[in-house]
Amino acid sequence: MLARTVFNQIFLFKPSQIPISALSLNYRSITTAARLKKQLKIPSTPRPHIERPAGSDELYKRLCVEVRGHDPAVLESYERFVRLVSTELDIQPVNIENPLFFTERWTLLRSKFAKKKYWREYEIRTYYKKFHFKHLTGSTADTFLEYVQRNLPEGIMMIVERIRLEPFRDNLVSPSSSSSSTTTSDNNSEQQENS
Known part of the structure; x- marks a missing residue:
């Protein structure tokens, strides 16, 4: 320490x-x-603030909604609901994944005072569904998530991952413009040496 x-x-x-x-x-x-x-008394340096034009909306490159539950029938029903909401909001789901379920097994005694030969095996299965959406505006994503989260069934867990597009800061220059400026300066220096 x-x-x-x-x-x-x-x-x-x-x-x-x-x-x-x-x-x-x-x-x-x-x-x-x-x-x-x-x-x-050292002042903290704030993060640079990027100003957006008035009336502009956030842009999301990708939105991933993952739901987890123990009953596959409930997840199938919820998938139909998500598809219905996305068609109503005119959002096209890019991909809907069904990863393999996760199994957790415990081997325990039948009761805490029972003899060692009475063992029981308990198993918990967790099923997954992942919904991937691309190229959404902030208001559409908020409305979609509001519908989907409000109607989440009991016993279902949701994880939402959003990837937002941000503009470059002024001090950052794209590689193509910086390389073109160096090549033009090199050509100018060669011409001056020859003359």
């Missing part, structure tokens, strides 16, 4: 920001990186 704290103190800050008193190994007061930042 102490070694990790010293590591945080030394490597998370610039050497000019750490006073000598903070580096002294005092076993009674272990300082974490967050406390040290507060003590030294």
